[in-house]
Amino acid sequence: MTGPMRDDRAEIVDLPGDAPVEVEPTLAPRGRRRTLFGEGAQIACDNLVKIYKVADLEVVALQGLDLLVDPAEMIAIVGASGSGKSTLLSILGGLDVPSAGRATVAGHDLTAMGRRERTNYRRRVIGFVWQQTARNLLPYLSAVENVELPMILDGAAGSLRRRSAIELLAMVGLRDRAGHRPDRLSGGEQQRVAIAVALANRPEVLLADEPTGELDTDTSGEIFELLRQVNREMGTTVVIVTHDPLVSEQVQRTVAIRDGRTSSETLRRTSLSDDGDHQVIAEEFAVLDRAGRLQLPRAHVEALELDRRVRLRLEPDHIGVWPDGHREKDR
Numbered sequence: 001m002t003g004p005m006r007d008d009r010a011e012i013v014d015l016p017g018d019a020p021v022e023v024e025p026t027l028a029p030r031g032r033r034r035t036l037f038g039e040g041a042q043i044a045c046d047n048l049v050k051i052y053k054v055a056d057l058e059v060v061a062l063q064g065l066d067l068l069v070d071p072a073e074m075i076a077i078v079g080a081s082g083s084g085k086s087t088l089l090s091i092l093g094g095l096d097v098p099s100a101g102r103a104t105v106a107g108h109d110l111t112a113m114g115r116r117e118r119t120n121y122r123r124r125v126i127g128f129v130w131q132q133t134a135r136n137l138l139p140y141l142s143a144v145e146n147v148e149l150p151m152i153l154d155g156a157a158g159s160l161r162r163r164s165a166i167e168l169l170a171m172v173g174l175r176d177r178a179g180h181r182p183d184r185l186s187g188g189e190q191q192r193v194a195i196a197v198a199l200a201n202r203p204e205v206l207l208a209d210e211p212t213g214e215l216d217t218d219t220s221g222e223i224f225e226l227l228r229q230v231n232r233e234m235g236t237t238v239v240i241v242t243h244d245p246l247v248s249e250q251v252q253r254t255v256a257i258r259d260g261r262t263s264s265e266t267l268r269r270t271s272l273s274d275d276g277d278h279q280v281i282a283e284e285f286a287v288l289d290r291a292g293r294l295q296l297p298r299a300h301v302e303a304l305e306l307d308r309r310v311r312l313r314l315e316p317d318h319i320g321v322w323p324d325g326h327r328e329k330d331r
């Protein structure tokens, strides 16, 4: 043997004149497969940081955000106003670049894209739906022309283009409105066209920033249902940013962002109750990042008046957290 040999569990190293010695590998614990962060994910955000500089002021919009989304998954991102949701979505949409950290979407490294790749990325890989209906559509083009526009920019041939645009409008339920301009459509219809526009070049990922923010409850429900249909039928990965509690009831996974970081995830699954009914069970989890950090829910922190330092104790199957008990002395 000339050099160290490697397998997944241990390294065998030949020492000159000695019997082989087993050396613990340093990279991964025994028995666990070594995986790269984000391997197999469609969207991977690794410790994303975004700092906006306004005059002399720095605003930290994202502070070490981690997020993984699987191919063909549909998730909702929720969080208070100012928590960094739109910042995250514009980074994922290739409209803005992070100050630090990494973001990969469908194999594209968003932190290392040149101009050409970025343009191509925005045209083909992702589709974007904004809250403001006016931002999604050109007012002087008909619905079908709006849907054709991204295809024209991508160089698609004329006859195919029209057929494909009509197909998409049919899918969003607006086949008979194809010739109407946006001002002749309702808000909900405009967002349906916007979804068709976003899907024009059959992107792998659809990003929607509060797509129902300007719609009433019933219409919002219809738009969510349409997004679910897109996810189901076209296999498009869908990420919806929203304030709307309705959405989180319609997706399997809701990610909550607090202060520029993912703080909790709610997973939903259906199970059969004793009397044979399907019931939806939602479970909320705190998110543990790769550095071992987690955010305690504000209510928990306040209930025990936790402040600055806490005691931790490792038990066989959980970790206990206590107030530090030295507060008076410290002050």
Ligand code: ADP
Binding pocket: 052, 053, 054, 059, 060, 061, 079, 080, 081, 082, 083, 084, 085, 086, 087, 088
């Ligand atoms: P959300 O979409 O969750 O409401 P944003 O991502 O829009 O949050 O904003 C996160 C933080 O970053 C806020 O404090 C906001 O004021 C700030 N911010 C967002 N965009 C800019 C910008 N272009 N310039 C300066 N500050 C910004």
Ligand code: MG
Binding pocket: 085, 086, 087
């Ligand atoms: Mg926003």
